[in-house]
Amino acid sequence: MLLSSNSAADHTPEAIRAGARSGAISGQTSGMAKGFAQGNLVILPKEWAKDFLNFCLANPKPCPLLAVGRPGDPSLPGAGEDIDIRSDVPSYRIFRNGNLVGEVENIANIWQDDFVSFLIGCSFSFEWALLTAGLNVRHIELGTNVPMYKTNIECISAGRFSGQYVASMRPMKPADAIRAIEITSRMPQVHGAPVHFGDPSAIGIVDVTRPDYGDPVPIREGEVPVFWACGVTPQVALANAKPPIAITHSPGCMLLTDIPDDDLMTGRFRFTVPDF
Amino acid sequence: MLLSSNSAADHTPEAIRAGARSGAISGQTSGMAKGFAQGNLVILPKEWAKDFLNFCLANPKPCPLLAVGRPGDPSLPGAGEDIDIRSDVPSYRIFRNGNLVGEVENIANIWQDDFVSFLIGCSFSFEWALLTAGLNVRHIELGTNVPMYKTNIECISAGRFSGQYVASMRPMKPADAIRAIEITSRMPQVHGAPVHFGDPSAIGIVDVTRPDYGDPVPIREGEVPVFWACGVTPQVALANAKPPIAITHSPGCMLLTDIPDDDLMTGRFRFTVPDF
Numbered sequence: 001m002l003l004s005s006n007s008a009a010d011h012t013p014e015a016i017r018a019g020a021r022s023g024a025i026s027g028q029t030s031g032m033a034k035g036f037a038q039g040n041l042v043i044l045p046k047e048w049a050k051d052f053l054n055f056c057l058a059n060p061k062p063c064p065l066l067a068v069g070r071p072g073d074p075s076l077p078g079a080g081e082d083i084d085i086r087s088d089v090p091s092y093r094i095f096r097n098g099n100l101v102g103e104v105e106n107i108a109n110i111w112q113d114d115f116v117s118f119l120i121g122c123s124f125s126f127e128w129a130l131l132t133a134g135l136n137v138r139h140i141e142l143g144t145n146v147p148m149y150k151t152n153i154e155c156i157s158a159g160r161f162s163g164q165y166v167a168s169m170r171p172m173k174p175a176d177a178i179r180a181i182e183i184t185s186r187m188p189q190v191h192g193a194p195v196h197f198g199d200p201s202a203i204g205i206v207d208v209t210r211p212d213y214g215d216p217v218p219i220r221e222g223e224v225p226v227f228w229a230c231g232v233t234p235q236v237a238l239a240n241a242k243p244p245i246a247i248t249h250s251p252g253c254m255l256l257t258d259i260p261d262d263d264l265m266t267g268r269f270r271f272t273v274p275d276f
Numbered sequence: 277m278l279l280s281s282n283s284a285a286d287h288t289p290e291a292i293r294a295g296a297r298s299g300a301i302s303g304q305t306s307g308m309a310k311g312f313a314q315g316n317l318v319i320l321p322k323e324w325a326k327d328f329l330n331f332c333l334a335n336p337k338p339c340p341l342l343a344v345g346r347p348g349d350p351s352l353p354g355a356g357e358d359i360d361i362r363s364d365v366p367s368y369r370i371f372r373n374g375n376l377v378g379e380v381e382n383i384a385n386i387w388q389d390d391f392v393s394f395l396i397g398c399s400f401s402f403e404w405a406l407l408t409a410g411l412n413v414r415h416i417e418l419g420t421n422v423p424m425y426k427t428n429i430e431c432i433s434a435g436r437f438s439g440q441y442v443a444s445m446r447p448m449k450p451a452d453a454i455r456a457i458e459i460t461s462r463m464p465q466v467h468g469a470p471v472h473f474g475d476p477s478a479i480g481i482v483d484v485t486r487p488d489y490g491d492p493v494p495i496r497e498g499e500v501p502v503f504w505a506c507g508v509t510p511q512v513a514l515a516n517a518k519p520p521i522a523i524t525h526s527p528g529c530m531l532l533t534d535i536p537d538d539d540l541m542t543g544r545f546r547f548t549v550p551d552f
Contacts, residue, residue, distance in 0.1 A: 174473045178457055182469050185458040193458050197450045198474065198500060224474060 008032040013080060013256035017088040020256075026090045026105050028252035030124060035261055037190065038254035039066050039079060039119035040231040041089055042238065043107075043247040046071045046276055049116035051159030053273065055237060056118065058156040062165050062233030064189045066259065069117035070274040076117055078271050079257040085117045091250035098242035103250055112245075116276060120231050121190035122254055123168060125261045129183050135176050138217040145252070146170070147211035148230050152204025153195060155233065160241040166212070166232040167195060167203065171219040177226045184228065189264045196227040203227065213251070284308040289356060289532035293364040296532075302366045302381050304528035306400060311537055313466065314530035315342050315355060315395035316507040317365055318514065319383075319523040322347045322552055325392035327435030329549065331513060332394065334432040338441050338509030340465045342535065345393035346550040352393055354547050356534040361393045367526035374518035379526055388521075392552055396507050397466035398530055399444060401537045405459050411452050414493040421528070422446070423487035424506050428480025429471060431509065436517040442488070442508040443471060443479065447495040453502045460504065465540045472503040479503065489527075 008016065008025075013033040019025035029038055044052050049071070056063035067078035069085065076083040086108040094102040094110070123146065127137050139146045146168045153165040172180060177197055185193035200208040208225055209216050213232055219225055238246050249255065263269040284292065284301075289309040295301035305314055320328050325347070332339035343354035345361065352359040362384040370378040370386070399422065403413050415422045422444045429441040448456060453473055461469035476484040484501055485492050489508055495501055514522050525531065539545040 174475075174478065175471065178469050178471070178473070181454055181457040182461040185461065193454050195451065195454070197454070199450075199498075202450065202498060222475075222478060 009034040016256040020090045021087040029254045037259040041249040042118040046114040048243045054158035055161035061229035064121040067119040072113035091253040095246040098239045125190040145214035148213035149205045161237045163237040166230040167227040168230040171223040285310040292532040296366045297363040305530045313535040317525040318394040322390040324519045330434035331437035337505035340397040343395040348389035367529040371522040374515045401466040402460045421490035424489035437513045439513040442506040443503040444506040447499040
């Protein structure tokens with residue numbers, strides 16, 4: 001079964017995870033299981049996990065935590081009852097010493113009993129909220145990937161992890177940007193309010209028409225670029241820290257969780273960090 | 277007793293009202309009774325009150341209601357137990373057929389048994405919240421009045437009341453503006469989030485260095501002007517509607533209420549509208 005994006009929107013997160021587990025779903029998850037949060041995945045050995053946890057906690061805008069696993073435990077009950085993190089993401093990237101060395105659909109064969117899983121909130125949730133509020137999200141309108149940029153906004157360093165924010169950009173008229181700030185400020189677990197709007201050079205972006213990741217989008221008359229902290233930031237921090245092994249989701253290929261987007265907006269969401 | 281601004285900050289709202297009542301306080305109330313909301317006053321005959329109520333309810337950003345009095349009743353229990361609205365504001369303006377005809381410290385002698393009092397939230401409350409959050413509020417830094425501008429943003433008309441927004445402006449760096457939007461969006465009873473930022477001409481402001489009311493402030497390198505709906509808007513609507521009589525506070529000479537600013541931020545504040 002290969003789910004079309006339309007029908008996938010109405011599937012449960014559990015069904016999407018089952019599709020990823022069976023190999024039926026191996027691509028992007030944008031728009032799937034509408035109304036449920038999707039998560040960026042980072043898996044690290046326990047020896048690196050404490051630093052990374054502290055890095056996320058110190059930098060909640062780019063690295064808002066949704067769930068943290070117990071060392072060696074491939075379940076992630078805070079994000080969904082039946083999750084097996086070794087198979088439930090459609091596609092994984094494997095990094096050794098900071099370098100991408102492979103892209104696979106299952107990591108059961110390289111799972112280590114000291115692996116700790118981190119699930120980080122994703123802008124899909126707040127884009128759903130923006131669309132629900134009647135706002136235009138340019139890259140969704142155009143059917144492209146969101147443009148993302150390296151910035152000069154420094155993360156707070158934690159142990160071996162450091163780096164600068166990656167920011168995603170959505171162009172909006174000021175009144176819409178204000179509404180978008182209001183909405184996203186209520187969703188701190190999925191990057192929260194923007195970090196900047198207007199002049200891109202103020203945050204170190206030289207050419208807004210040439211994003212470092214994703215696709216460019218036009219900024220129309222009367223619009224300003226609005227920048228949100230982006231979940232690619234931890235991948236930059238991983239590349240800087242060069243742990244012997246790290247595993248992430250492939251771009252756009254997220255873990256579907258059972259966390260309702262609405263819980264992220266209304267403050268009902270809670271998460272706990274296991275001891276490690 | 278003429279209270280200095282410093283000591284007045286530590287007085288209770290009740291004490292400031294007593295000072296206004298006795299004539300000891302007849303000027304601006306900015307900074308007095310810190311932590312309590314101040315209100316813009318509009319008094320109209322009952323025959324005009326229903327239209328004005330509907331105008332306020334339809335335009336909550338410029339005209340956020342804090343309290344509405346019963347016809348002929350000079351008390352305003354929703355804003356403070358002992359309020360006598362005929363004397364507790366330091367200075368009043370009297371308008372006949374839309375024209376300013378006088379400025380007085382007491383309106384007991386012209387009070388009518390069909391007068392309805394409207395109390396409208398004031399930006400002093402959110403400026404307190406911005407300062408508390410460590411943000412710079414330029415006109416407070418400079419000790420001047422906030423610059424205010426006529427805009428082309430149309431109010432929703434209600435009966436005989438119509439007009440365009442007046443907006444106050446505070447220059448900020450984008451990251452501070454985002455924080456200010458987050459903060460003020462939580463305070464809908466005191467104008468809420470801004471209505472615009474950036475290009476003044478987008479809301480019909482020709483020259484940002486020449487405000488229609490208040491004093492100009494410099495916009496520094498890297499800052500953008502941020503515009504909030506302003507409590508002067510209802511005065512413009514009054515001038516348009518030309519009721520036979522209307523009474524307002526004099527600019528900056530507000531009613532001190534017993535409503536904690538904090539209640540306006542945390543959603544604890546409630547108000548009811550009497551029948552009339």
